[in-house]
Amino acid sequence: MARWEPGARERLVVAAVDLFTEEGYDATTVAQIAERAGVTKSTFFRHFSDKREVLVAGQETLSRLFTEGIAEAPDGASPLEAVAAGLQRASSAMGPMNRELGPRLKAAVAASAELQERDALKSVSLAAAMTAALVARGVPDPTAQLAAELGLLAFKRGFSEWSEGDQDTDNELAKYALAALDELRAASASLG
Amino acid sequence: MARWEPGARERLVVAAVDLFTEEGYDATTVAQIAERAGVTKSTFFRHFSDKREVLVAGQETLSRLFTEGIAEAPDGASPLEAVAAGLQRASSAMGPMNRELGPRLKAAVAASAELQERDALKSVSLAAAMTAALVARGVPDPTAQLAAELGLLAFKRGFSEWSEGDQDTDNELAKYALAALDELRAASASLG
Numbered sequence: 001m002a003r004w005e006p007g008a009r010e011r012l013v014v015a016a017v018d019l020f021t022e023e024g025y026d027a028t029t030v031a032q033i034a035e036r037a038g039v040t041k042s043t044f045f046r047h048f049s050d051k052r053e054v055l056v057a058g059q060e061t062l063s064r065l066f067t068e069g070i071a072e073a074p075d076g077a078s079p080l081e082a083v084a085a086g087l088q089r090a091s092s093a094m095g096p097m098n099r100e101l102g103p104r105l106k107a108a109v110a111a112s113a114e115l116q117e118r119d120a121l122k123s124v125s126l127a128a129a130m131t132a133a134l135v136a137r138g139v140p141d142p143t144a145q146l147a148a149e150l151g152l153l154a155f156k157r158g159f160s161e162w163s164e165g166d167q168d169t170d171n172e173l174a175k176y177a178l179a180a181l182d183e184l185r186a187a188s189a190s191l192g
Numbered sequence: 193m194a195r196w197e198p199g200a201r202e203r204l205v206v207a208a209v210d211l212f213t214e215e216g217y218d219a220t221t222v223a224q225i226a227e228r229a230g231v232t233k234s235t236f237f238r239h240f241s242d243k244r245e246v247l248v249a250g251q252e253t254l255s256r257l258f259t260e261g262i263a264e265a266p267d268g269a270s271p272l273e274a275v276a277a278g279l280q281r282a283s284s285a286m287g288p289m290n291r292e293l294g295p296r297l298k299a300a301v302a303a304s305a306e307l308q309e310r311d312a313l314k315s316v317s318l319a320a321a322m323t324a325a326l327v328a329r330g331v332p333d334p335t336a337q338l339a340a341e342l343g344l345l346a347f348k349r350g351f352s353e354w355s356e357g358d359q360d361t362d363n364e365l366a367k368y369a370l371a372a373l374d375e376l377r378a379a380s381a382s383l384g
Contacts (some may be wrong), residue, residue: 078384120312142349142372143379149341150383157334180334187335188380191342192270 009047009057010097011037016054017101020108025051025115055105055115056122058093063129065090066151070133079139083151084181086130090155091174094162099173102163127152150188154181201239201249202289203229208246209293212300217243217307247297247307248314250285255321257282258343262325271331275343276373278322282347283366286354291365294355319344342380346373 015036069089073082130148158177207228261281265274322340350369
């Protein structure tokens with residue numbers, strides 16, 4: 001029972017994740033994804049360059065939202081306060097579809113070396129975008145890189161808890177991501 | 193003027209990096225790499241499964257050395273002290289060839305989306321290996337993940353400085369990596 005009204009792009013993502021889970025990533029074709037989503041192959045290619053890109057559909061949006069949130073944090077915000085603003089902004093893009101798909105997407109990535117590579121590049125790219133946004137605020141380089149890594153870890157940890165937990169609670173991702181950031185900040189005091 | 197005596201595996205790595213730089217990654221074939229290295233294609237395939245794997249040739253060794261260094265750190269070592277032991281162990285595997293190839297390898301990766309993906313997975317895998325080694329020492333999970341990320345950043349920052357600086361100095365990578373770890377530890381105090 002889907003809790004959102006999916007358009008063609010969303011239906012393609014759901015169909016792809018379903019097929020990757022059922023048939024495996026390598027065995028799934030673009031034609032199958034399009035058919036399952038009830039669209040033509042040319043519609044698929046209007047949205048995605050290949051089947052692998054389906055799995056990182058939100059990367060550019062996420063990157064932009066992290067950057068905007070960090071850029072628009074108040075002038076006196078500390079590096080981690082700016083990261084928290086980025087997390088809040090990025091979390092706002094994640095709705096019920098992302099939450100429901102999360103665990104299956106994770107399983108599909110875990111089962112495919114090719115998807116693991118693409119997923120790893122997504123992580124590296126998001127950290128680089130946050131680092132650049134922090135440097136643009138005047139945060140010195142090693143601190144910016146470290147704060148960005150904390151932000152990325154917090155987003156991933158928060159997303160896992162949010163999507164793997166009870167989907168009937170109304171909580172938003174932001175709550176989980178900010179709690180994870182607090183936890184990581186506390187952990188940074190015990191590095192020794 | 194090479195400062196090491198290369199065997200077939202090393203010659204293949206050098207040939208691949210040269211060709212990726214000259215011709216581009218996509219245009220380079222395994223046959224060309226083998227020819228340039230003065231070996232047969234079947235020798236190539238005894239060492240690497242495809243041309244992409246040449247660029248992450250040291251990943252398994254690095255991962256093992258990080259893990260061993262962390263595991264063998266003294267009982268009372270803090271998480272970052274254990275990471276420092278891992279950095280020292282891993283650095284010992286990096287010799288003149290790695291130092292000389294570093295900047296060209298970096299350029300080849302920067303020019304190829306496919307290599308960026310593989311390189312990103314290498315980073316994620318190394319961080320995961322260090323996290324697991326720290327957890328095995330009893331370091332709690334968020335601290336372990338954070339310490340591993342610091343270790344990976346320190347290794348990358350140290351490697352860049354070592355390979356992009358004056359190659360005639362006799363300094364070892366470990367010195368650069370440990371200095372970068374100290375810098376990151378100091379930066380963690382200013383996250384806010």
